[in-house]
Amino acid sequence: MASKNTTAPDMEEATAAGGVPNQNFIRSFTQAQRALYLYVLPLVGNPSDADEVLQETNLVIWNKWDQFEEGTNFLAWGRAIARLEVFRFRRTYNNKVTFLDDSMLDLVAKRAEAISEMTEMRQEALSDCVSQLREKDRQLIEMRYQPGANGDKVAEKLGRPANSVYQSLSRIRRVLVECVQHRLAEAGGAS
Incomplete structure (x- = not known):
């Protein structure tokens, strides 16, 4: 997988999708990038795949910006989306060697989330x-x-x-x- 840029999608895409997120959302989105990457990395196993999953996660987050409830935990919301993107990635690329079954992946995801929350x-x-x-x-x-x-x-x-x-x-x-x-x-x- 080629590494993709993990920054926010461009404003044309956001405008076409129904508006532009507010500054609080953009700030939370930006601040969450490293934590989301560190959450995804152990779930996919390598940095290149983590970059790809994070990019897809960012697209989903960005496209659903209006569904985020301000005042709630942005990182928890982002991790939930990232977790779904990890499962989607694994289904799409199931011809790759997979070291974890879904139940083990759930355990790793929960542990990564707990560590992330404690670090925060x-x-x-x-x-x-x-x-x-x-x-x-x-x-x-x-x-x-x-x-x-x-x-x-x-x-x-x-x-x-x-x-x-x-x-x-x-x-x-x-x-x-x-x-x-x-x-x-x-x-x-x-x-």
Whole structure:
């Protein structure tokens, strides 16, 4: 299978299908791409097929944009569509070697969905916890996790001893870990 572009279908197709999705839908659609790909990949077994299934999933999502109920979980809706597209893909290409029967595929899909949901919960908790840090601590964390940055470079930029920066980063990470664990426990998620 040739890898296809996994971005949104063009606006002509959307307009022909009955209108253009609103900005909230487009934002949710865009943000869900990586999670949907990571959901599909273990179900089809290789990146090329995952790209193809994701493209078909995107077309269905885009064409059904007006059926999505705003305020509900976009990713869950997208995963349900992706799961159906995986089954459709498997039926279409049943001459390929298949390693999973449908019941096993269901188990893998449910596990992938649970992992995806937990990852989403952790990311939301981390984002909330980072936003609650003191401004100085938040800036230090943001500086450290810029592409190509490390503790030594941050220390040099701030004119601080490297040991001091590493100690501060360690303290901030402990605070973030505790905060995330607390938020997940409050939400009933595992840490």
